[in-house]
Amino acid sequence: MASLRLILKSVVYIVVLAFGMVPAAGQDQGPVLAGKAESLIVARCIRCHAGDEAKGGLDLSTRIAALKGGKNGPSFAPANSEDSLMWQRVADDEMPPKSPLPDDEKRILAAWIDSGAAWPDQPIDPFRRSTARSAGYDWWSFRPVRSVFPEIADTKTPGANPVDTFVDRELARNDLKPNPRSRPRDLIRRLSFDLTGLPPSPELVRAFEADPSQAHYLRIVDTMLASPRFGERWARHWLDVVRYGESTGFERNEPNFTIWPYRDWVIKAINDDMPFDRFARMQIAGDLENPGQEGAAASAFLVAGVHNTVIGVSRRMRLLARQDELEETIGTLGQAFLGLTVQCARCHDHKFDPISSREYYGMIAAIDGVQHGERVFENLDAQVRRADLESRFESVSARIAALEARARASAPVAESRRPEPKRKDLPVPYAMWSFDNGPEDEAGNLHGQLVGGARIESGALVLDGVSAWFRTPTLKKYLGIKTFEAWVMTDDLDQRGGGVISLQSNDGGIFDAIVFGEQETRRWMAGSDGFSRTASFRGQEETEAKTRPVHVAIVWDKDGVVSAYRDGMPYGTPYKTVPAKFPLNDTHLAIGLRHLPAGGNRMFRGRVLRAAVYDRALKPAEIERSAARESGFVSPEELAARLGPEAARQHGELRRQRQGLAEELARVVAAPKPKIYAVQANAQPEKMRVHVRGDINEFGPEVAPAGLKALGASSDWGLTPDAPDRDRRTRLAAWITSKDNPAFPRVIVNRLWHHHFGTGIVETPNDFGFNGGRPSHPELLDFLARKLIDEGYRLKPIHRLIVTSEAYMRSSDPNPVNSATDAAGRFLWRHAPSRLEGEAIRDAMLAISGTANPAMGGPGFVDVSVTPNNGTTYYEPIDSDDQELQRRTVYRFSPRGGRSTLLDTFDCPDSATTSPRRNVTTTPLQALSLLHGDFTVRMARETARRIEAERLPGVEEQLARAWSLILQRSPDSVEAEMSRKLLERHGLWAVCLGLFNANEFVVVP
């Protein structure tokens, strides 16, 4: 081998001498040579020999590093190629592996080493140039979007659609003869399914056949673009891209019934033609920039993917699950908005695109504040209504109080007390305090002790909410099953967490208590240590306890069932938990304190007019009877007697008003609050660190949230690794939507093209990197991207431009001559026919049968049974004629693995990963589904019923109607005869079912 090297070197010398470029002396030649050598290193060596994981430890990005060399020693000897390892390996064709350098490049390398091997001042960036195997910063999709298009100025047809200028040029270059315009019926069918996802009405087809002028076509285009159906149709395409699904996936696969606001937001944004840059920003940082329901709904983009909720206990598993989650999100985000597979750089630098692993971690740092969750919002309408009701309630209460004050002034309260109901009707308490005379237990001997400034006043225990409480001695009895009741007034309806009656271990560690406003504002709950036996009763919000005593009771029954009562009536609904285990002979009862230690929000502020504890579960009737005895206050009857007739009438009227207001208030308060599955932001995420080789246990350097160098806009956001979530995500959103980012507009206009023509200008809409497709019409792609920016990022003008081009309107007829050179029609000599998506097939049937329910928005309709089974969830298809189920498919509740044979077999994706384009398969199972599915058969019958109800003169007219509804054309005589025979044998429904299965129905020309 050495001899070969020598021969080669001598060749170099001969060449060099021949051209008079003596390396050692040729100082002038240095920069040229160095430039060539640098290009060579960039193109041939640097992808493996740079960065944290440089092969063989050899880093060629700087001269110093190269001199230091890798594990085999220094890579070169200055000015001596013969002794340089680098030259030896290259000359022996060992490097680069599998693709040795051509001789001319070898000569450059040797000459350069011999000239002293000058390196550039800055380290060589391994991603600077594209190579035969990978994309660099100069890759086509990272170049700026062109802004000048001489093609347009040069066009010979003034007023031509610029789209055609670009397309026609390529057709001419490739010697392809474009098809003529489509037949009017075909064109309207194509346009209607494309823009609205629904078939055109027979009337529209007829009208266009009568007047197929351009002006008429434009009117139809504008009508369809303005139709709400447009947003429903095109939202589905976006939902595919963002892997929108309505269950968690993985083991549990639990349904997600609160993420639909995202779907509604997308539909509305598309219908309103929200500028696409804003559309993107809202999805990345909407919850930060637009706090409220809209921003939250939009942010669900980040959390719409599968989400593992069963992780295990080990730290490794938790970290891994989090890193997987971040990869899933950044992967979707990168593909959706940048056409880049950022996620491939998690374990190593991207193998094909210029994305370093470090950059990957900078990107996930940008979204590390994103957590999955459900956010509860106030219902804004209800809030306004509630404020109004509350103020009226307050004013009526004040007037009642004024009247009552007058009455009370006429007689002492204590004397006006009603006699107690007969004792035999009342349950016998274990302990009871009426506070009429003092802290004594009137049922047993649990005489209480006033603590922390508690006092008894006017027959009530007065609690200051700060330190006052009431305690009994240690109990002799074990109170597992029990009932607490209290007549209680609060000083403040907004206090949080005070205990009314509590059974607690003497150290306060274990307790069961009646608490007010603890987990839920203004609500009564059963408090417990660590909320271990606490759940919402979903009772109504308390509005009255400030103005009158209310009776509150909670029953802890056997088997851990806890139920609550207010004023003797059930308060919300009971729930089941596990009974407490109190220590034996080590508990006491407390009033005014949730649990020890005293203080904080554990203290109740208000009055307890009577309290009782039972050592059994009272029955509802017992509680009702007990509640009926009054405490402390003058009864309405007595009040009336003292007020005199006129004031008493007024008093009664006010009380009725107050009752009415209270009931209405309760209804408003009980109105469900909007819940939205969205980003639950962690405002201050931890510093992100690189995981070397993606290994969860290998921590590399800290990284600041940052973008990718490859894309024009500055990747350095000036953030530090400890930046808050707000800065991270708003900067990410700004960077992605920056006008300097060429990928952003290109990727979205290519998606539009993809859906209008069946194949994008780039046939891989999610991947503009090395592994993706190359643009068939690069200038056109840039023209459309520039146009989008000029249009303020509004998409409808781009749609309009595309669908009004001749290229779009061409017929799909075959042409064997063209097919010989361009079978796939990439140059658009025809508009490719397309098989309808599963959703469009279903929606079309609903529309044709006249049973479609056009209701927009809201929770999805559920056409599967949802069966939780031991930690997982099964979804089985169901069909019914329920109105809800007749809505458009975009409103379908769509769990992952949620089977619908029609949608499944017609290639609707399962939304586990982003799906920028649908597969198109043709299978026997598809045929079976369209022939036998409960839904399709029902649709055939409904269509027949609809036609029969139209009372057409005869069978012939009925059949013609079926053909025109389903295929938007009339049958010819043979078809009419075939149809008539089938109708006579089996009925009109059989004809309809047959037509739904016809190729012409599922394939749009």
Next chain:
Amino acid sequence: MSGNEPANAANLGLSRRQWLTHWGIQGLAATAIIDLMSRDSRAADRSRPAPEEPHPLLPKVKRAIHINLVGGLSHVDSFDYRPELIARHGKSLVTDETPDTFNGKIGLLRKPDWRFAPRGQSGLMVSELFPHIARQADLITVVRSMTSESANHTPALFYANSGFQFNGFPSLGSWLSFGLGNESDDLPAFVVLPDQRGGPNGGASNWSSGFLPAEHQGVVFHGGAEPVRELFAPTPEGRSAEGEILGFIDSVNRRHAASGAGDSLLEARMRSYALAARMQLSVPETAAIDGETDETRELYGLNDPRCAEFGRRCLLARRLAERGVRFIQLFSGGPIAGSPRASWDAHENVSQNHGAEAVRIDKPVAALLADCHRRGLLDDTLILFTTEFGRTPFAQSEGNVAGPGRDHNRYGFSLWMAGGGLKPGVTYGSTDDIGWKAVEKPSTWHDFHATVLRLFGIDHTRLTYYHNGIERRLTNVHGEVMRDILA
């Protein structure tokens, strides 16, 4: 609107065609695939670099029956004999690392609950947990050094099926359907027979075709008169009209084709209706096991209520294999949680749980082996017996107790294979003395998948499908064929 997938099929274009020809597949389905592919590959060539031409390897098997144990079979109680574990029963695990289990309780080492013995001519060690399978030990090849990335059920099950721990990746059956097409004209290429107690966690996501075209997804066969959903018209009226409706559709489509609108998509659709009609005959015929002899029924345990359910599925699997179904997957075990458990997830008590589960499948699986063997079917059929991960050699209990349950063990576990191209009656790799970690020839699911594909004559690095920026493989970027077990 969607178009055809131009780039994707091209990667395999010619090679698939060769395979199809190699198998001598005839019939319309195969033709349709070839039609579509040859068209698409031309389209794709222009804008993307064509991958190198794959070289078909010599295939040993044509189809596989995969018995998938949900929940985690204890290898130290079944196929991995560790005398040292018996000797150290009741001692603590000596290690300075924290084992990555699911529940985190590290009890004392626990000996197997079943006695091991050498079996057959080969002397392969199989425990009394599977007495019937033990009698077929000379037919099976045990890999004792499996490892998994996940000790968490669903990711682990996805991983075993698809090479990835997440939803959305095609499973082995889908890849085989994609790579080799269908041997049968009138049955699906990939059939799934779930446990009657319920599907595994993740449900249909386990046999999803992921990003591969929908035709490669697993089709569930149910019991009863309509084994495949929507096989027949839902009403008697519909059934009596079916023939004429099909005739009508065919006439309408033919006239449409004749009008000049015809293309390969239309031809494929017309063929799909013909195939659907044939499926209506072939599916019930295949599912009807009544015609099997009493001896066969007895062999598969159909007369024993404890194992009749799994026995029926094993027998159906053999019938599907005979008729050319490429991949048949049987699940043993339903959802993970619940009490008593309906899977192999023996956290609480291995003896009770595995004892009960094994009785359900031992006799039928052994029967499947024996029956396929005597019919010669095993020569070109692969039987796979796998689980999610193993179980810990130490008990899942307090640190001072050798309790009756075992936790998840992803560091080492066993599976076995049987059929054409394999060395029978041997073991491959080994765990450490106590059966905790694979130490000799540690193997991954990617290695397993690479080996299975190799037996089918496929180089796992060349069976690819472009999806979102990556030429995806079943084996991701990993996978080494376990050459030592190849005959």
